[in-house]
Amino acid sequence: MVIAEPEPEPAAEGALARSQAARRRRVLDATLQLAAEGGFDAVQMRDVAAAADVALGTVYRYFASKERLLLEAMAEQQADLRAYLDVHPPREATPVARVVSVLRGANRSLREYPDVTAAMVRSFGTAQIENADIVRRVTEIMTGIITSAIHAPERRPATEREVRVARILMQVWLSSLNGWVCGVDGPDRVDEDLAAAAGLLLSPRNDC
Amino acid sequence: MVIAEPEPEPAAEGALARSQAARRRRVLDATLQLAAEGGFDAVQMRDVAAAADVALGTVYRYFASKERLLLEAMAEQQADLRAYLDVHPPREATPVARVVSVLRGANRSLREYPDVTAAMVRSFGTAQIENADIVRRVTEIMTGIITSAIHAPERRPATEREVRVARILMQVWLSSLNGWVCGVDGPDRVDEDLAAAAGLLLSPRNDC
DNA sequence: ACAAAAAAAGGAACGTGTTCCAATTCCGCC
DNA sequence: GGCGGAATTGGAACACGTTCCTTTTTTTGT
Numbered sequence: 170m171v172i173a174e175p176e177p178e179p180a181a182e183g184a185l186a187r188s189q190a191a192r193r194r195r196v197l198d199a200t201l202q203l204a205a206e207g208g209f210d211a212v213q214m215r216d217v218a219a220a221a222d223v224a225l226g227t228v229y230r231y232f233a234s235k236e237r238l239l240l241e242a243m244a245e246q247q248a249d250l251r252a253y254l255d256v257h258p259p260r261e262a263t264p265v266a267r268v269v270s271v272l273r274g275a276n277r278s279l280r281e282y283p284d285v286t287a288a289m290v291r292s293f294g295t296a297q298i299e300n301a302d303i304v305r306r307v308t309e310i311m312t313g314i315i316t317s318a319i320h321a322p323e324r325r326p327a328t329e330r331e332v333r334v335a336r337i338l339m340q341v342w343l344s345s346l347n348g349w350v351c352g353v354d355g356p357d358r359v360d361e362d363l364a365a366a367a368g369l370l371l372s373p374r375n376d377c
Numbered sequence: 378m379v380i381a382e383p384e385p386e387p388a389a390e391g392a393l394a395r396s397q398a399a400r401r402r403r404v405l406d407a408t409l410q411l412a413a414e415g416g417f418d419a420v421q422m423r424d425v426a427a428a429a430d431v432a433l434g435t436v437y438r439y440f441a442s443k444e445r446l447l448l449e450a451m452a453e454q455q456a457d458l459r460a461y462l463d464v465h466p467p468r469e470a471t472p473v474a475r476v477v478s479v480l481r482g483a484n485r486s487l488r489e490y491p492d493v494t495a496a497m498v499r500s501f502g503t504a505q506i507e508n509a510d511i512v513r514r515v516t517e518i519m520t521g522i523i524t525s526a527i528h529a530p531e532r533r534p535a536t537e538r539e540v541r542v543a544r545i546l547m548q549v550w551l552s553s554l555n556g557w558v559c560g561v562d563g564p565d566r567v568d569e570d571l572a573a574a575a576g577l578l579l580s581p582r583n584d585c
Numbered sequence: 586a587c588a589a590a591a592a593a594a595g596g597a598a599c600g601t602g603t604t605c606c607a608a609t610t611c612c613g614c615c
Numbered sequence: 616g617g618c619g620g621a622a623t624t625g626g627a628a629c630a631c632g633t634t635c636c637t638t639t640t641t642t643t644g645t
Contacts, residue, residue: 188641189592214632224594226635235632294502298560305561330577337574340552341545352506353513366545369538369578391613397622422602432624434605443602 193231195221200242201285208284209291212239233299239292240303246289247310250275254314264319265371271318272342272363279346280356287350294347311339319371334370341366401439403429408450409493416492417499420447441507447500448511454497455518458483462522472527473579479526480550480571487554488564495558502555519547527579542578549574 199220203212214235218225232238259267279286296304315335316327327335345362348354407428411420422443426433440446467475487494504512523543524535535543553570556562 192593210631213630224596225633226595227593229633230592291503294504294555295499296502296555296559301560304556304559308556308561333573334577336570337545337549337577340570341548343555344548344552347502347504347551348512348516351504351512352509353516362544362548365541369542369545396611400623418601421600432626433603434625435623437603438622 192221192223192227196223196228196231196238197242197245200238204239204242204285204288205282206284209239209288211284212288236292236295236297237300237303239289240296240300240307243289243293244303244307244310247307247314250278251310251314254317258321259318261321263371264321265367267318267321268315268338268367268371269360269364271314272338272367273360275314276356276359276363283350283356286346290343290346290350293343308339308343311342312336315339315342337370338363338366400429400431400435404431404436404439404446405450405453408446412447412450412493412496413490414492417447417496419492420496444500444503444505445508445511447497448504448508448515451497451501452511452515452518455515455522458486459518459522462525466529467526469529471579472529473575475526475529476523476546476575476579477568477572479522480546480575481568483522484564484567484571491558491564494554498551498554498558501551516547516551519550520544523547523550545578546571546574 196217199217200212202220203216212235214228215225217238218228221228228238232241254271259270261267261270293304293307312332312335315338316331319331319335320327341362342359345354345359349356349359404425407425408420410428411424420443422436423433425446426436429436436446440449462479467478469475469478501512501515520540520543523546524539527539527543528535549570550567553562553567557564557567
């Protein structure tokens, strides 16, 4: 993994790919911008196109639907979180503490832009089959984040039990976020749910 | 042509309330019918109105939005399940077995009408603040179903731990259904997730 | 530097959820 | 039995996601 001059492979392709990447980025940024200002309803495709300085048809060339657009933004956000955590892993001593710490931090970020979170969670909740791939990607990233937090500094592969626990926590996380964004529970409830679940699933006395 | 004696109280009000109740029912039935045939997208408000033999504006008088319509149908469905289980409680010996049994049964029903389930779960996943009340009602019914299954024949009130476990299982259930209806996982995965979670949360060795 | 191909622009048009309104029908009550 | 108000009807109209088409611009290969 040299910091190669000639772009290894995935980037490649001269001007076209560059301008396309830039366009894609502008569209995603416009999406986040609009979502931050007015949530899901403010992310109107015509406005996204205008804000990204791109034609409406172009938005659709890059993202097949509004749902997809928001889901890709969500996937990117989660991937960023994962990357950050790879560099700054939780330092707590126990799995429970690490998981709770990581998820509290994530939720703190999500709460700073509640409308963005709401838009993403809502897209997640309506996802159709044609977006199964990104939904899977998002859930895998979230599960991975939790798995890493569970068996933090250790380099061994996750046990099957850990993977199952991580999946449950991911599901609790998503459900709880859904409860928050649709106004059933306050934002603190997300942390509480996760702490409770982590406690029940990861407490030392439950380790086999 | 009164058939009923003097209706006790909740029904009350003569012809008006009766015809309104009938209208509401027709709308809900039309919704389920259309959902069964073509899922969420087939539940088009104009079609619902036509199938229920009612004007479009009338549908909106009874249900503020398509989302609300489907959520009320979902609440009713869950309430029915709950009522059924009150009469036919699970007979298994352990909490885990009872919970698994109840949820498997519920999922079996849901799988018979996958498009209906998909429409409902999808509405649930997009719920907005104005529908927080039904979303809460649905989650409470689902949690209640699970709580009852956990401490089945016993008549004591649920312990705090049981309530927390039930909530987690409810969240896993919802997330897993979401994964199924958006094509990320097969329908069996719902049962597997719930069995795994119930096992981890309710196994005897975890009882305190 | 030019021709062919690909991408983007610009904008019209369609479908469906939702809103609104005028006209009509129905209900409860005097 | 008729009156006042509420409920219902029927349908027009609007908003926004999505599709489609034509024209223009950009990119690539020679």
